Amino acid sequence: MARLPLYLRALNGMAERGIATVSSEDLASAAGVNSAKLRKDLSHLGSYGTRGVGYDVEYLVYQISRELGLTQDWAVAIVGVGNLGRALANYGGFVSRGFRVAALLDADPEIVGDDIAGLNVEHIDELEAVIKRRGVSIVVLATPAAAAQELCDRVIAAGVTSILNFAPVVLSVPDTVDVRKVDLSIELQILAFHEQRKADRMSGGPLMAVDSQ
Amino acid sequence: MARLPLYLRALNGMAERGIATVSSEDLASAAGVNSAKLRKDLSHLGSYGTRGVGYDVEYLVYQISRELGLTQDWAVAIVGVGNLGRALANYGGFVSRGFRVAALLDADPEIVGDDIAGLNVEHIDELEAVIKRRGVSIVVLATPAAAAQELCDRVIAAGVTSILNFAPVVLSVPDTVDVRKVDLSIELQILAFHEQRKADRMSGGPLMAVDSQ
DNA sequence: AAGTGTGAATACGTTCACAGCA
DNA sequence: TGCTGTGAACGTATTCACACTT
Structure with a gap:
């Protein structure tokens, strides 16, 4: 479910503030949805609430994290280290919850070799090797539109099946591959x-x- | 309709390649949707196609642009000039189609005064004045989570009713205000x-x- | 008493399939 | 003949409302 990350974030905020238990009503409003929808979403994971009481925050955080696959850590490669790629590399939200930026790759020799967010920018020729060596399973494409499809193809050929695309193009991929697109x-x-x-x-x-x- | 920008981009590509006419089938596959959906979407704008022929590319570009309000130009202010704000300021896609970055604002005195993408970064104290003076109608929030709600409130108080939020928080706003959220x-x-x-x-x-x- | 879990009702978006027009 | 425009059928998501549990 696409809303679980939203609930998770609200729950993490509550956990930090020491809230132990939350009702569907309160959690729903914190996440910006309505309570019936929230209960239905959560019921798909199992019966983790207690009638008359609500949901245990810690327990629900764990269950949702598990459902989303955040109990393991995912190696992410960022392809394209322009302004956007740099912003993504520095973005704290990745590291915090189950994601690790394992590689930065670019074609521009001016950029290759730079250190960004503690990582060395590698040449795009290394793409396939890096993906295999570091077990990259999610690739973020932050390249110009013109380069995106070709790099997408290479990434898929190297075995990646999850792509987050910032380039303003419709990527064509086999339907075994998941693409999410963010177009500013x-x-x-x-x-x-x-x-x-x-x-x-x-x-x-x-x-x-x-x-x- | 949230898909019109997608169609528009596909159509612009076709116009550049000198294609004068396109069928719903072809346009749909270029945009990555199915043709019945595309026809239904376009039919909401009016009857701009010709049976047995297809759609006139130029004409459809114009109609969609008009529908989306891209025939006028929108002044955009970017609030928060960290890595992401900088990336957004440099992002070509904004300028190209009806959007003009009219202001960059930040609270950090280290950053205020810098020139980024040809614009001078102004102090956040100027927020309300800048919005009014330059007719800003869309604000992009690229601040840390902690600052987002307060700045959002100020922006709304200054009369803005459209916000693109990159901060990982659910903003609470009156329902006269449209918020779109991008959460990486x-x-x-x-x-x-x-x-x-x-x-x-x-x-x-x-x-x-x-x-x- | 309070609040979850969930069938039933509703609303919405998608797809089908074809009548009608160029 | 070819392709749009659109009612009708369908499937899915949302919301309601309440029986049931603690």
Whole structure:
């Protein structure tokens, strides 16, 4: 379920603040969903709540982490060390929960050899070797659009089946491979759309349906 | 519709390659969706296709751009000029289609005054003034989690109603405000979940349902 | 009394399949 | 003939509402 990470984050916050037990109502509002949905989601993992009481925070953190596969640690390679790749390498959120940046790779000889976030940037020629040697199972593509598909193919050929793509292209992959895409300009375009509708509503008439999140 | 930006990108690519007309089938596969869905999406904008022929690429680009509000230009302020903020400021995709980075703001005196992507980083104290003076209507929050809610409140008080949030927190906002959230570690967690299921499938038994994208 | 777990009802998005138009 | 536009069928996700447990 795509919402488990959200619940997990809310629960971690509560655990830090020493909260031992939480109701579906409270956890749901902390995660920004409604309580029936939350209960249904959690019920898929098993019956981890106690009627009349709520959920044990620590226990639920463990169960969700296990479900998400965060009890093991995943080696991540970042391909493309431009501004975005650098930001990702420095992003604390990766290291904190089960992810380890195991390699930074780039094609630019200016960048290869630099130290970023304690890691040495390696040449893209090493891609296949690095993936195998370090057991990389998730690759983050932060390359220009033009290079993304080719690198994607190489990464898949090297055995990776999970890719997080920041390049603004639709990657074509076999359906054994999971791709998630983050497209910054698409996010902005959706906001602009909503912004425009608000402006329209002030004056002339609107025309079509919206979606949220 | 959240998929219009996807179609738009595919269409722009086709326009560049000099393709004048496209069928729902072809456009759908370029955008990575199925053709019935594409036709239904486009039909909400009006009847811009020609039966037996397809869609005129240029015309459809214009119609979608208009629908998304990209025929006007939007002033965007980036709040938080750490690694991610810097990456966003340098990201070409913003400038290209209707978005203009109008301000970079940060609290750190080390960073204030720096020139990044041709813009001077201003102090966060200037936030409200800058928003008003430059007609900023979309704000990108790229701050640490701890600072996000407070800055979000200030931004809303200054009249902004569209926020793109990169900080790993659920922002609480009035429902007149649109927030889109990009959470890098959540994307990775979802990939890890799928990765684990693949591993499980090899050996023991799986347990629950999955979702895609 | 409080709050989970879950069938039943509802809403939503997707896909099918084809009538109708160029 | 080819392809759009769209009702109808379908499947899935969300929400309701309450029986049941602690």
